[in-house]
Amino acid sequence: MGERFCDINLRINGEDISARVEARKTLIDFLRDDFGLTGSHIGCEHGVCGACTVLIDGAAARGCLVLAVQCDGAKVDTIEGLSDSGVLIDLQDAFIRRNALQCGFCTPGMLITAQELLSRGGVPSRERIRDHISGNYCRCTGYHAIVDAIELTAKARESTRAGRDA
Amino acid sequence: MDSGLLASLGPVMTAMKLSPDQPSPLSALDRPNSYIGRSVPRPNLARLTQGRGQYVSDVVLPRMAHVAFVRSPHAHARIKTIDTAQAKNAPGVIAVVTGAELTKVITPWVGVLTHLKGIKSAPQHAIAVDRACWQGEAVCAVVARTRAQAEDGCALVNVDYEVLPAVTDAETALDPVTPVIHPALGDNLTFERTLSVGDPDHAFAAADAVVETTFVFGRHTGVTNESRAIVADWNPGEQRLTVYQGTQAPHMTQNLFAKHLGLEEHQVRVLTRDVGGSFGLKVHIYADEMATVALSKLLKRPVKFIADRFESFVTDIHARDHRIKAKIGVNRDGTITAFEIDDLTGIGPYSVYPRTSGIEANQVVSLVGGSYTCPNYRARARVVFQNKNVMCQYRAVGHPIATAVTEGLVELAATKIDMDPAELRRRNLFADDNYPATSAAGLKFEKLSHHASLDKILAMMDYGKLRAEQAELRACGIHRGIGLASFIEVTNPSAAFYGIGGARISSQDGATVRLDSAGAVFVHSGVTEQGQGAESVLAQCVATSFGVPIERVRVVTGDTDNTPYGGGTWASRAAGIGGEAAWQAGKALRQNVLAAAASILQADPKALDIRAGIIVDADTGRERMGLDEVARVVYFRPDTLPPGFQAEFVATRHYVPRQWPFAFTNGVQASYLEVDIRTGAIKLLRHWCVEDCGTVINPQLVDEQIRGGIVQGIGAALFEHCLYDEAGQFLNGNLMDYLVPMAPEMPDIEIDHVVTPTADSELGAKGCGEAGTAGAPAAVMNAVNDALRPLGAAPITTMPITPERVLGALLRA
Ligand code: FES
Ligand code: FES
Numbered sequence A: 001m002g003e004r005f006c007d008i009n010l011r012i013n014g015e016d017i018s019a020r021v022e023a024r025k026t027l028i029d030f031l032r033d034d035f036g037l038t039g040s041h042i043g044c045e046h047g048v049c050g051a052c053t054v055l056i057d058g059a060a061a062r063g064c065l066v067l068a069v070q071c072d073g074a075k076v077d078t079i080e081g082l083s084d085s086g087v088l089i090d091l092q093d094a095f096i097r098r099n100a101l102q103c104g105f106c107t108p109g110m111l112i113t114a115q116e117l118l119s120r121g122g123v124p125s126r127e128r129i130r131d132h133i134s135g136n137y138c139r140c141t142g143y144h145a146i147v148d149a150i151e152l153t154a155k156a157r158e159s160t161r162a163g164r165d166a
Numbered sequence B: 001m002d003s004g005l006l007a008s009l010g011p012v013m014t015a016m017k018l019s020p021d022q023p024s025p026l027s028a029l030d031r032p033n034s035y036i037g038r039s040v041p042r043p044n045l046a047r048l049t050q051g052r053g054q055y056v057s058d059v060v061l062p063r064m065a066h067v068a069f070v071r072s073p074h075a076h077a078r079i080k081t082i083d084t085a086q087a088k089n090a091p092g093v094i095a096v097v098t099g100a101e102l103t104k105v106i107t108p109w110v111g112v113l114t115h116l117k118g119i120k121s122a123p124q125h126a127i128a129v130d131r132a133c134w135q136g137e138a139v140c141a142v143v144a145r146t147r148a149q150a151e152d153g154c155a156l157v158n159v160d161y162e163v164l165p166a167v168t169d170a171e172t173a174l175d176p177v178t179p180v181i182h183p184a185l186g187d188n189l190t191f192e193r194t195l196s197v198g199d200p201d202h203a204f205a206a207a208d209a210v211v212e213t214t215f216v217f218g219r220h221t222g223v224t225n226e227s228r229a230i231v232a233d234w235n236p237g238e239q240r241l242t243v244y245q246g247t248q249a250p251h252m253t254q255n256l257f258a259k260h261l262g263l264e265e266h267q268v269r270v271l272t273r274d275v276g277g278s279f280g281l282k283v284h285i286y287a288d289e290m291a292t293v294a295l296s297k298l299l300k301r302p303v304k305f306i307a308d309r310f311e312s313f314v315t316d317i318h319a320r321d322h323r324i325k326a327k328i329g330v331n332r333d334g335t336i337t338a339f340e341i342d343d344l345t346g347i348g349p350y351s352v353y354p355r356t357s358g359i360e361a362n363q364v365v366s367l368v369g370g371s372y373t374c375p376n377y378r379a380r381a382r383v384v385f386q387n388k389n390v391m392c393q394y395r396a397v398g399h400p401i402a403t404a405v406t407e408g409l410v411e412l413a414a415t416k417i418d419m420d421p422a423e424l425r426r427r428n429l430f431a432d433d434n435y436p437a438t439s440a441a442g443l444k445f446e447k448l449s450h451h452a453s454l455d456k457i458l459a460m461m462d463y464g465k466l467r468a469e470q471a472e473l474r475a476c477g478i479h480r481g482i483g484l485a486s487f488i489e490v491t492n493p494s495a496a497f498y499g500i501g502g503a504r505i506s507s508q509d510g511a512t513v514r515l516d517s518a519g520a521v522f523v524h525s526g527v528t529e530q531g532q533g534a535e536s537v538l539a540q541c542v543a544t545s546f547g548v549p550i551e552r553v554r555v556v557t558g559d560t561d562n563t564p565y566g567g568g569t570w571a572s573r574a575a576g577i578g579g580e581a582a583w584q585a586g587k588a589l590r591q592n593v594l595a596a597a598a599s600i601l602q603a604d605p606k607a608l609d610i611r612a613g614i615i616v617d618a619d620t621g622r623e624r625m626g627l628d629e630v631a632r633v634v635y636f637r638p639d640t641l642p643p644g645f646q647a648e649f650v651a652t653r654h655y656v657p658r659q660w661p662f663a664f665t666n667g668v669q670a671s672y673l674e675v676d677i678r679t680g681a682i683k684l685l686r687h688w689c690v691e692d693c694g695t696v697i698n699p700q701l702v703d704e705q706i707r708g709g710i711v712q713g714i715g716a717a718l719f720e721h722c723l724y725d726e727a728g729q730f731l732n733g734n735l736m737d738y739l740v741p742m743a744p745e746m747p748d749i750e751i752d753h754v755v756t757p758t759a760d761s762e763l764g765a766k767g768c769g770e771a772g773t774a775g776a777p778a779a780v781m782n783a784v785n786d787a788l789r790p791l792g793a794a795p796i797t798t799m800p801i802t803p804e805r806v807l808g809a810l811l812r813a
Helices: A026-034 A079-085 A089-095 A107-118 A125-132 A144-165 B003-014 B045-049 B145-156 B199-206 B251-260 B285-300 B308-313 B359-367 B400-416 B421-426 B450-461 B463-474 B536-546 B573-603 B627-636 B699-719 B772-789 B804-812
Strands: A005-012 A017-022 A054-055 A059-062 A075-077 B064-071 B077-082 B095-096 B138-144 B158-163 B188-197 B208-218 B219-221 B227-233 B240-245 B267-271 B302-305 B318-320 B323-330 B336-345 B377-384 B480-493 B509-515 B520-525 B553-556 B608-611 B614-617 B622-627 B650-655 B664-674 B682-692 B749-753
Touching: A005 B219, A017 A026, A026 A054, A054 A107, A079 A107, A079 B480, A089 A144, A089 B045, A089 B520, A107 A125, A107 A144, A107 B045, A125 A144, A144 B699, B064 B145, B064 B285, B064 B308, B095 B145, B095 B285, B138 B145, B138 B285, B188 B359, B199 B336, B199 B553, B208 B400, B219 B323, B227 B285, B240 B251, B240 B285, B251 B267, B251 B285, B267 B573, B267 B682, B285 B302, B285 B308, B318 B650, B323 B359, B336 B359, B336 B400, B359 B377, B359 B480, B400 B421, B400 B480, B400 B772, B421 B450, B421 B480, B450 B463, B450 B480, B450 B664, B450 B682, B450 B749, B463 B480, B480 B614, B480 B772, B509 B536, B509 B573, B520 B536, B520 B573, B536 B553, B536 B608, B573 B608, B573 B614, B573 B622, B573 B627, B573 B650, B664 B772, B682 B699, B682 B772, B699 B749, B699 B772, B772 B804
Parallel strands: A005 A075, B064 B302, B240 B267, B336 B377, B520 B553, B682 B749
Antiparallel strands: A005 A017, A054 A059, A054 A075, B064 B138, B077 B158, B095 B138, B188 B377, B208 B323, B219 B318, B227 B240, B227 B302, B323 B336, B480 B664, B509 B520, B509 B650, B608 B614, B614 B622, B664 B682
């Protein structure tokens, strides 16, 4: 069974992990089943819904399309780690105030995807926001409130930046 | 209460009626620290944004095994043999179980109800026995230590099938030459309803114009982001089954599991924590869920089943798939003289348990023409069996179909007599000042606001200006369309929906409130949270009627051991029914607590009130003592209370609508879009909705329910379609090929309200969960046709309206 399992080292939410993992196991199953990181969700397992979005070396990626073994040596951040560190707190707060989630199943993936756009700075147009989250399926909200929450956060961050620069 | 007084209070005050037990002239809305009508954020959102939800997919139990199913690749096939030997020896496999073996643990069921006269169906098994009747029906279960091992095991099960002819076309399902799917039933007819009211023949004959067309609604499905998920845990030591299930109706499934496993209801506990979307899809019981509980009983250990996305497409209920021949008669002055419909719908091989698959067609018959005074109506609906996945109730059951047919006909009639479609509606909608009223189909309306809603939406969209803009752009070759759709929605159902037909589905709901020892309140409710915000609404009701800050209210739902028996969440009932029970329970607890406070303070309980968590003098608001202090004395120093006084810090109240079978709501939607006549692409520009759900408990939650619902309706109108070939093979069962609405194609949606409370409850709240889905397809369809009409295109009455269909309509121009 030699090739069926691989030893990998990676850093998950800032914690160094060594693990023996089945070669066919996806990153999302590895995170959820082996580490109890159930904040990242599974909506389709074929790369369309975005519920499984995590950060791999700082870039948003689909946990269902990446094998755990491919993350050997990588830095993986999930919604749990990003929440604990506080980097998303204003965006999470905007989602709450704007009721930009109903069942919440899409939310972790949506937040991570939105953060990627927001981290580029500026206040993106609503159209640009809609385009950026085009790979994240939400059945509940109709997207309007999500766009509002992201826009609100962009504006708030921009005015903080302007305040700092002034 | 005095209606003269109500009128004099003006629109805000009349939005909430006085509580009869309140001598104060304040309306309930104006109770100090009232949360009714306020957009308080939902208490459960923070943890969901942090990835700390507890969905069934996340549940892990000691010794838990996973089940995967071998599913029939054929739409109809006899199962000759199932060879499980190889699978049984596969790594990690615990058991391989066929349908026949599982019948020793769980009994089959038949999805019929007595109030749908003549409805019939055949016994359905948890796992197919002898015969598979649709592609995707489970024929064998493999239980293993991991899901991957269970799937590996499935690949090793060898099933020998004899392929049988598949009945797939609803149009020919009743032909004598078509094979009968269940020979014991005699034919493929599940259910038929006919209705004739007034004199439709005469009305059509006498009409100045008659318009006839056929509407076709594509079969689509719920695509909840979290698929169906269940963990069943039979504990032989306790003789108890605990089921973690993403369901809308825990008490309903408790009953079904008990009944078919041969247990008493109290031996089953159903727990529903976070649910990743429901939309009616999770209000039914599915064969693979029954199989999972049976396997747990058989194997005496927890078993988990999560439908993967492909399984979801072939087993989650589908909906709509109706073909309706429809006709409207109209006079030149705009009077609608008659409606007629002939509906045909194919529902798969079984009527779904326990609500049946006859309800959607039944609703279509009841709802067509329901916004209009027209007294002449004829309808027929036939529901037939076929070898495709089952169809059943999905968000807004029947409404999107009935609304698209009615509103489609209305706009065609307006074109025919050359009248503005808004004006034609105005001339036929039930008048706002003439209630109660009854529709031709017999629907009883307590009070609706069609005209106020229409006026409001026309003002919101600046209808006149929009028409001018449309004309101007048309001159430059830009083709935009405006579509309207008035609608009614069934909410707050009484026992008339299911109970009278013999279904053990509660129409009543209850709330138990309890004061803890530090002055906080627990609310236990029978309705469930599906993400719509039910828990917020319950907390708002109790915080207001009892009198505490909302942060001190904790809501418990989704546990059959620990909530009052209730129906759960469906048919837009959670706020209107569950909210009213919570409101009443909060009031009852207030009386109980005031009695205790009065005995401590040696005051008259009627002279006291609870405001912001403090006992105060009712007339002056002077603070007397904190709730924590009352609780301290009652719980820890009852010896200091007067002899004979016993405090009761738990109160339970129930509510079920009694005066009206349903609390009908109404509303109107409008769509503004642009059609690219070279590509057939449709760009949605704006969408509006004015809705009247009575008292609005939480405006933000109501608006977001409507927005989400509208986008689901837009999905039906433009994208979503379960495609089958003639052999009954599902062609697009994945999220790449089945299109769901994604953010870039969706418009911003503007919402406003008219408020007409129901007098059936003190709160006056009606439901709002399905209004969006009910009206959106009609509004979009009408807008597309409005854009294409000047080009001479044939009206498009087939959904989804794909670019191909748009180009086809233009070709026929
Ligand atoms: S689960 Fe990965 S994209 Fe859907
Ligand atoms: S909130 Fe339910 S899927 Fe987005």
